[in-house]
Amino acid sequence: MKEFMLLMKGDDSQNVAPEEMQQRMQAYMSWMGEMTAGGRLKGGQPLEPAGTHLKNKDTIISDGPFLEPKEIIGGYVIILAQDLGEATEVARACPLLEHCEIYVRPLLNVG
Amino acid sequence: MSEAQQQTAKLVDHLFRQQYGKMVSVLTGIFGFDQLEAAEDIVQDILYEAYRRWSYGGVPERPEAWLMQVAKNKALNFLKREQVKRRVQAEIACHEDSSAEIENFFQAADIEDSMLRMIFACCHPAVAPHHQVALVLKSLAGFGSREIARALLLGEDAINKRMYRARRELVKAGVRLTVPTGAELRSRLDTVCTSLYLIFNEGYNSIARDELIRKDMCLEAMRLTKLLLRHFDFSTRVPALLALMCFHAARFDSRLDDKGAIIIFEEQDRSRWDAGLIKAGMFYLSEAARGDRLTDFHLEASIAAQHCLAPDFSHTNWKSINAMYEALYRIKATPVIQLNLAIISARIQGPAYAVERLLQLQEDARLRDYHLLYATLGRFCVQLGRKDEARRHLERALQLTQSAKERSLLQARLDGI
Known part of the structure; x- marks a missing residue:
């Protein structure tokens, strides 16, 4: 089994009504729950909405409340899968896809 | 771990929506009513x-x-920020011990008090009734603009405008976050009840396609009515309203078939009525009978109770229902009650008599374009074998309704002639 990182980009949930927010959360949690039960989930964390983006030594963009929601990386999870194809299928089942994009990237083992 | 799943199960349905109303009430209480949007x-x-x-x-x-x-931490931060920005007259000045004062607002009993103050402010008589409905749905029931728009069949822009106007009315009238006292309380409580009744009716009768959102509106109206009941036991109009809501809500799921088509009252499967809600309705109705005040809600609840208690449609006590509608008409002389009286007369004096009465109602400008008048006329004419007439009325009803569900019901009737 290899490790893959799923990067969630662009989540507009900040502005949806409370009920919908809860429904999105519950859908996501049950997806996470399934992955945990299947022994697939290695870890994951949400990211704070604010941060900085360094283009080079002198160009530093402050992310934050002024950034477009669709540009924000909301969080990541690390999963186990046989190959990229399987990892992609796992990501396809993620309910977040209704309102955000997901990058699936294999972790390169340098150990 | 299926721990995450177990934890999901622990989360109460509508928790976010319900906590939204609570937190907004508490924070507005701390910041002042003019800071509602913040x-x-x-x-x-x-x-x-x-x-x-x-x-x-x-x-x-x-x-x-x-x-x-x-919420507590954010409230403190907000007050500090505001105080630095401009020396606002927040209802609580932010000094050393403000966290203790804020703490008080978050005690369970005070959360309810904050919500009550909020309800009375949103349902202030200076605010137009349909604006009150939008305000309560947004600030207390935690509905989003898009949900309100969907439920009330309006555009999201229209709802936002409505909210904007409602807030302006509140500011202009200098409405404060207080629960009125003394003689004023009784009349203001009546206004609040009427607004919750409107929300319930919007949910119950709306032609919005979205069943879920309609049911949620009804449940929120019931939740807020229960809150009133816990605090104002002197008014029997509150339990009467809650009884009325219970009886109607009991029938909610029996009104549509598996494909989502309307089932008319006469043909509803009574075993699908919610016995628990009917029982609750009977309890609140007996609570409402304590005093000597007979209000519109008492009568409406009693009518709904008669329907719920009848073993089947043919055993309905029409004479009693007729008498209650007549009493209701004396309190609240609306054309829809006249329409109901005409419909009931079909059960007592027969459909030919009812058709006569219904035809007279056409002269009322408020009913002339009401699709249910013609749908009813059509139905009775079918019973009487007056086919051409029936067809004409049903076609008129078809033209007048906006609801796809009602249209398909009417079309089925027309095809059946």
Whole structure:
């Protein structure tokens, strides 16, 4: 089994009504729950909405409340899968896809 | 771990929506009513934070307490920021011990008091009734603009405009966050009840396609009515309203078939009526009978109770229902009650008599374009074998209704002739 990182980009949930927010959360949690039960989930964390983006030594963009929601990386999870194809299928089942994009990237083992 | 799943199960349905109303009420109480929008923005942020944290880390042991703790911290930060920015007259000045004062607002009993103050402010007589409905749905029931728009069949822009106007009316009238006292309380409580009744009816009768959102509106109206009941036991109009809501809500699921088509009252499967809600309705109705005040809600609840108690449609006590409608008409002389009286007369004096009465109602400008008048006329004419007439009325009803569901019901009737 290899490790893959799923990067969630662009989540507009900040502005949806409370009920919908809860429904999105519950859908996501049950997806996470399934992955945990299947022994697939290695870890994951949400990211704070604010941060900085360094283009080079002198160009530093402050992310934050002024950034477009669709540009924000909301969080990541690390999963186990046989190959990229399987990892992609796992990501396809993620309910977040209704309102955000997901990058699936294999972790390169340098150990 | 299927721990995350177990934790999901622990989360109460509509928790976010219900906590939204509570937190907005508490924060507005602390900041002052003119800061309602700021309070709403902060609460939205709090829920978003919960959304992000709980999504990954699971729901905390006591989610409500978690939310309230975050709300407390955010309230303090807001006050500090405001005080630095401009020396506003917040209802609480932010000094050393303000955290203790803020703490008081978050005690369970005070949360309810904050909500009551909020209800009375939103349902102030200076605010137009349909604006009251929008305000209560947004600030107390935690509906989003898009949900309100969907439920009331209006555009989201129209709802936002309505909210804007409603808030302006509140500011212009200098409405304060207080529960009125003395003689004023009784009349203001009546206004609040009427507004909750409107919300319930919007949910119950709306032609919106979205069943879920309609039911949610009804449930929220019931939840807020229960809140009133816990605090104002002197008024029997409150339990009468709640009884009325219970009886109607009991029939909610029997009104549509599996494909979502309307089942008319006469043909509803009574075994699908919710016995628990009917029992609750009977309890509140007996509570409402304590005093000597007979209000519109008492009568409407009693009529609904008669329907719920009849073993089947043919055993309905029409004479009693007729008498109650007549009493109701004396309190609230609306054309729709006249329409109901005409419909009931078909059960007592026969359909030919009812058709005569209904035809007379056409002269009332408020009923002339009401599709149910013609749908009813059509139905009775079918019973009487007056086919051409029936066809004409049903076609008219078809033209007048906007609801796809009602249209398909009427079309089926027409095809059946």
